[in-house]
Amino acid sequence: MSARPSISNVRVDAWTVPTNEVEADGSFRWDSTTMVVVRAEAGGHCGLGYTYGHRAVVTVVRDTLAPLAEGRDPFDTRAMHRDAVIALRNAGYPGIGAMAVSAMDVAMWDLKAKLLDVSLPDLLSSTRRSLPVYGSGGFTSLDDDGLQSQLAHWVGQGIGQVKMKVGTDPGRDGERTRIAREAIGPGAVLMVDANGAYDRKQALALADEFADAAVGWYEEPVSSNDLEGLRLLRDRVPGGMEIAAGEYGWANHYFASMLEAGAVDVLQVDATRCGGYTGFLDAAALAHAHHIPLSAHCAPALHGPVAAAVPELRHLEYFHDHVRLEAMAFDGVAPLQDGALVPDRSRPGHGLVLREADMEEHRI
DSSP states (O other): OOOOOOOOEEEEEEEEEEEEEEEEOSSOEEEEEEEEEEEEEETTEEEEEEEESOTHHHHHIIIIIHHHHTTSOTTOHHHHHHHHHHHTTTTOSTTHHHHHHHHHHHHHHHHHHHHHTOBHHHHTTOSOSOEEEEEEOOOTTSOHHHHHHHHHHHHHTTOOEEEEEOOSSHHHHHHHHHHHHHHHOSSSEEEEEOTTOSOHHHHHHHHHHHHHTTEEEEEOSSOTTOHHHHHHHHHHSOTTOEEEEOTTOOSHHHHHHHHHTTOOSEEEEOTTTTTHHHHHHHHHHHHHHTTOOEEEOSOHHHHHHHHTTOTTEEEEEEEHHHHHHHHHHEEOOOOEETTEEOOOOSSSBTOOEEOHHHHGGGBO
16 A cells, blocks of 8 residues: 655745725725635645635745645644644734635645545535525625616526625615615515624614615624624514624634624634634534524635535625636636536536636736
């Protein structure tokens, strides 16, 4: 029996791509998106992982995580994840450190699947063939016509759930949801995301206005760190309106605290932030134990393979910026089929192949 190959090289690169126009939500404005890609090689195969974050992620991977990984068994994904978190103890694991670990972890899982010659959905024991998505964008920087056009476009693609941003101008948010409802018709689910822009009383008052537009999803109405406020709103918003949060979870204790507080109807988890596929699966196990459904936040191409392994999955976020960038950066991105993503099970790993030459002008 031949010896297993060891990780021979880890490479990290970053690209910053301008958005179509300046975008905004309830608490932030941006005009570009930065993608950091990690590639790990072993036995003639290359695993790929990525995150969306600051260019400082490159330094963390290059100086700390790459030396930690090189020479190790590529099958030891759990041990590598543990040691990476420990290695960043003094530098700071949450935030940029967690994003670096996330990109590395996804690359490790992709590499393992390629060495085994199986697709990641099969390696992770997927429970479903297709994954429902919701169209996400509806930025507060859009005018009313732009908002209606974007949301109607998703519904026209067969996506039955769409999300818009609120919180920049609370005085108009109720009106904007009614304008959005006109565009998507009565059959689609309308979702709003405040990105923590409201205080508790403001969020509760606006929930009544949102109910007039049949809003079914109220994301981060207050700060995601205000677990008491989220629980209060969960108990008091009009019936049928779900409270969602969790996208800024860096580690399992965050998700455990949110679930134990009864703060959400749906837990959001982002594998580009929470420690990659390993962290995502850990969070999914917690959600399962608390009988709470899970929604994958952003990065739909990356989330498809791991989300397919979550029995309680509600949906994937089909986020405008990331859909555009992933289609630009990779071959192998799963297309929409009847409003759902179908992960590729015909190729080993997650099936994504970087088109590096196409991204060269955006390299940083």
